[in-house]
Amino acid sequence: MKSTPLPSDIKLHLKSRTLELVYPDGSFELTAEFLRVHSPSAEVRGHGIGQSVLQTGKKLVGIKQVVPAGNYALKIVFDDGHDSGLYTWEYLYDLSHDHDRYWQEYLQRLEQAGASRDGGMIARG
Template identity: 55%
Template sequence: MAGLDKNTPTPESITLHQQSKVLELTYSDGKTFHLPFELMRVYSPSAEVQGHGPGQEVLQTGKREVGILALEPVGNYAVQPTFTDGHESGIFSWDYLYFLGTQQEQLWADYNARLLAAGAQRDAPMADKPGHACGSH
């Protein structure tokens, strides 16, 4: 999902809207997406969020007000945001951003279902994971 698919359209423009906390992307197929920073943060493709395999995902909370401090290009295929909560290890490929845009409604529903299943609150601070050592962070 986070790799490159030669059939996926590429962005023609990328705009950070700091006040509304939205990343606007216009793709070569004419589609425009407005991705909330929170959605990007809770679905970051990093190992810190996705884990190292199926079932190891880490539910993200307290990200509603997260901002993006910087958005750095990664080659000609991705961007790497630095979020205001310090998270900076996610590399968002063009096709992953396209996926987030086209699946945004379902991803929000899935996120809310995961919160409910975990008995977690969307705005609750992240719980510290004592003793978690991982070289990918």
């Protein structure tokens, strides 16, 4: 089994609200919003298949802190108080390398729910 490459560098950019992960095949910047709506926590993912909770209104969320969780994950503390998801190295690599697909799926789910990245519902005419 091939092991997931670990990032050689991790930079938190507070002003642009991004987390930069540097891998052998490139550098990837993940926005705080993207990381927050894809949190691996039970609050977001639910406690079983099909129980995930669509996160809305996270467009302006920021990252307060990034804390190592042992040698297998990062705990990301967001400024909306969310801090219960552990982002494993495998999950961060996957989010980095498949970002566009995950983001498009999220935007489609928002649209289907009539929800918004800004918060609240979108009026439908």
